[in-house]
Amino acid sequence: MKLIVGLLLAALTFAGVRASACSSMGLILAQPAPYFQTGGTMKDTFNVTVFGNTTQGTCNYFLTFDYGSSNSYTNRSVKKGSDVWPYQISADNAGLQILKKFPDVNSCSDVICDKLQGSTFYNTKTSSYTVAFDTANDWRSAGTYLDTVTVRLYQGNISNYTLVASQAFLLTFGSPKKADLSVVSSGGAFDLSKTTHTINFGNNLTTGAQGTADVIVKYNSGYNLYAWSDNGGKLKQVNGTDTIDYTFKINGTTYAIPWWTQIATQTGTSPASGLVNPVTIIIGNTSGKAQGSYSDTINLTIQSSQ
Missing domain, CATH: 2.60.40.2040 (CFA/I fimbrial subunit E, pilin domain)
Structure with missing residues (x-):
C-alpha cells in the first residue's frame, strides 16, 4: 500500500516538471503610446515581443487584444466625451485578420499565435499588429480622442491556456480644427x-x-x-x-x-x-x-x- 502511494507521488512530480517547460514569460510593447492625427498618420504597424525561459523546451502562446472602452471588436473607437472616432486592430496590414479577446476567440485567426522554442534561458519572439483609423469621414468633431487597449499573453493553445501577463497601451488621436x-x-x-x-x-x-x-x-x-x-x-x-x-x-x-x-x-x-x-x-x-x-x-x- 505504501509502495502504491509512492508511485503516485512520483508520477505527479514528473508531470509538474513537464508543465513548466516555459517559464518567466512576459511581453513588451514597442510603442506603448501611439499617436494618430487627421492630415497625418491614420494607420501604423507596431511590434509586440514575447519573452520567456525555454530551457525546459518549446512552449506555445497567443496574444489577445481587448476592445478598450467599446463593447465589441466591431465598434472599437477612441472617445472624446460623447464623440467617437472608429479604429480597428488587426494582425495584418490589410486589416483582414481582426484581433479579438475572449469570448470572441475561436481560432488563431482571431489572435496572434506563435511559439517560443529552443533551449535558452532568455528567448524572444516578435510579432506585429496594425492600428488603422477610419478615413471615411475626417470631419468629426475637433479635439483629442483617447482609448486604452489591453494586450493579454496566454501560454498554451486556444482550447487549453493560462493567462501569464498583460500590458496596456494608450491610443491618442488628434483632430485639429479645420x-x-x-x-x-x-x-x-x-x-x-x-x-x-x-x-x-x-x-x-x-x-x-x-x-x-x-x-x-x-x-x-x-x-x-x-x-x-x-x-x-x-x-x-x-x-x-x-x-x-x-x-x-x-x-x-x-x-x-x-x-x-x-x-x-x-x-x-x-x-x-x-x-x-x-x-x-x-x-x-x-x-x-x-x-x-x-x-x-x-x-x-x-x-x-x-
Whole structure:
C-alpha cells in the first residue's frame, strides 16, 4: 500500500516538471503610446515581443487584444466625451485578420499565435499588429480622442491556456480644427479644388435676372463664413464706368457685402458631404445702363468658430 502511494507521488512530480517547460514569460510593447492625427498618420504597424525561459523546451502562446472602452471588436473607437472616432486592430496590414479577446476567440485567426522554442534561458519572439483609423469621414468633431487597449499573453493553445501577463497601451488621436469651402454649380458636390465659380448671365443681363450657385462648407469645430465684393456690391462695366446694383442672397437671406460681412455661421460639425449654402444673385435696374460686359468678384473666407 505504501509502495502504491509512492508511485503516485512520483508520477505527479514528473508531470509538474513537464508543465513548466516555459517559464518567466512576459511581453513588451514597442510603442506603448501611439499617436494618430487627421492630415497625418491614420494607420501604423507596431511590434509586440514575447519573452520567456525555454530551457525546459518549446512552449506555445497567443496574444489577445481587448476592445478598450467599446463593447465589441466591431465598434472599437477612441472617445472624446460623447464623440467617437472608429479604429480597428488587426494582425495584418490589410486589416483582414481582426484581433479579438475572449469570448470572441475561436481560432488563431482571431489572435496572434506563435511559439517560443529552443533551449535558452532568455528567448524572444516578435510579432506585429496594425492600428488603422477610419478615413471615411475626417470631419468629426475637433479635439483629442483617447482609448486604452489591453494586450493579454496566454501560454498554451486556444482550447487549453493560462493567462501569464498583460500590458496596456494608450491610443491618442488628434483632430485639429479645420474648415474648408467649395463653390460649385447649384446641385454640385463638394470639391476642394473648386474655390472659384462664375455665374454667367450671358446676354440676359436684364432687370430681375437671377443666377445661382452653391457654397458648400465642411467644418469640425463650427464655422463663420464672410463675404465682400471688389466693387462694393455692384457690377461694374468692363472698360467703362457704369455700374449695376445686384442683390446677394445666401440661404434665402439678403446681405449687403460692400465690405467684410459675416453671411453664415454654425456650430458643431458638418455632414461628411458638407453643408450646402445656396446663393442667389438678382440683377437690379439696368435701365439706361451702357451696353457692354459687367462683372464683380465676391470673395469668401471661412474660419472655425469654436
